[in-house]
Amino acid sequence: MSITILGIESSCDDTSASVLRDGVIHSNITATQTVHMAYGGVVPELASRAHQQNIIPVVDQALKEANVTADEIDAVAFTRGPGLLGSLMVGTSFAKGFALSKNIPLIEVNHLKAHILAHFIDDLKNTYDHPNFPFLALLVSGGNSQIIIVKDHMDMEVIGETIDDAAGEAFDKCAKVMGISYPGGPIIDKRSKEGNPLAFEFSKPKIQGLNYSFSGLKTSFLYFLRDRVKENPNFIEENMNDLCASIQYTIVDVLMNKVKRAVRETGIKEVAIAGGVSANSGLQNAMKEAAVKMGWKVYIPQLGYSLDNAAMVAITGYFKYLKKDFVEQDTAPFARMTIK
Numbered sequence: 001m002s003i004t005i006l007g008i009e010s011s012c013d014d015t016s017a018s019v020l021r022d023g024v025i026h027s028n029i030t031a032t033q034t035v036h037m038a039y040g041g042v043v044p045e046l047a048s049r050a051h052q053q054n055i056i057p058v059v060d061q062a063l064k065e066a067n068v069t070a071d072e073i074d075a076v077a078f079t080r081g082p083g084l085l086g087s088l089m090v091g092t093s094f095a096k097g098f099a100l101s102k103n104i105p106l107i108e109v110n111h112l113k114a115h116i117l118a119h120f121i122d123d124l125k126n127t128y129d130h131p132n133f134p135f136l137a138l139l140v141s142g143g144n145s146q147i148i149i150v151k152d153h154m155d156m157e158v159i160g161e162t163i164d165d166a167a168g169e170a171f172d173k174c175a176k177v178m179g180i181s182y183p184g185g186p187i188i189d190k191r192s193k194e195g196n197p198l199a200f201e202f203s204k205p206k207i208q209g210l211n212y213s214f215s216g217l218k219t220s221f222l223y224f225l226r227d228r229v230k231e232n233p234n235f236i237e238e239n240m241n242d243l244c245a246s247i248q249y250t251i252v253d254v255l256m257n258k259v260k261r262a263v264r265e266t267g268i269k270e271v272a273i274a275g276g277v278s279a280n281s282g283l284q285n286a287m288k289e290a291a292v293k294m295g296w297k298v299y300i301p302q303l304g305y306s307l308d309n310a311a312m313v314a315i316t317g318y319f320k321y322l323k324k325d326f327v328e329q330d331t332a333p334f335a336r337m338t339i340k
Helices: 035-039 044-066 085-102 111-120 167-177 184-192 215-231 240-266 281-294 311-322
Strands: 004-009 014-021 024-032 075-081 106-110 135-141 144-150 156-161 270-274 297-299
Touching: 004 044, 004 085, 004 311, 014 044, 014 311, 024 044, 024 311, 044 085, 075 085, 075 111, 075 311, 085 106, 106 111, 106 311, 111 135, 111 144, 111 270, 111 311, 135 167, 135 240, 144 167, 144 240, 156 240, 167 184, 167 215, 167 240, 184 240, 184 281, 215 240, 240 281, 270 281, 281 297
Parallel strands: 004 075, 075 106, 135 270, 270 297
Antiparallel strands: 004 014, 014 024, 135 144, 144 156
16 A cells, blocks of 8 residues: 655745655655845744745645645645744644645654654655664754764664754854855855865864864854954955865864764764755765775765755654554644654
């Protein structure tokens, strides 16, 4: 019997819908909001309004591209959290209405787990290499930087996490003080390819165990620029590529040092990266280098499945559907959720 899942993602500023059939993605449509660029970050009220405008056209396009009718959907999977509450409410409300109108099950999805389970996506064009259990996952997404032991599709244990800012926030905040527009992470990545990663040295946090901290690095970077700009008002403009390369090198080095320690402590050498920052070329190259030097098997998601998207929601929903893990119509979204 065929299983067809409609996935809905609306946790932040991307409205996305995906259709999965029997574990294979048939469509993955995302509408990206550009209105936030003028404000240097996501404005929650504007995000929720844009979701309301985008949700029906995005779902309609996802169904058409998959050549599936609404009546063929067996269940709706939706992001329950974490995320912006107003944005989550739009996706949750749509999913509940769709499921109710078709009398089909409703499946809640943890956005963080979905990023990790994106590694189990196959689509009509490709069958990808999937991690073997157990594996380590470095989740670097938005406000999250975590190291997780993934024991099964639904069994995950956090063994390290940020105690303040996450890597993605460090990228965006450092970009902002350099005058780079939002989102700054991808621009830093692009400019870093033309710079010297060893041009400038920034302090790295000394945190016990496998936890992360990036607030001190951000402050160090701010003070460094303040002092240099006093000496030369054109310092940032004249050294932009080297600054981008150096801050990216530092952030990636902090991330990788903890991952290497996690591999030593657990003995697990299958390592996956997940979340939006997994698209960073510096992090990808560092993972590939570690694979060669240390004998790891490394998994890097396809770009279309690393950023916020509904395909990762649909594949998570598929695994939960197989377990008949459904929720009721009174389910409410949560702005804060963790990996248990």
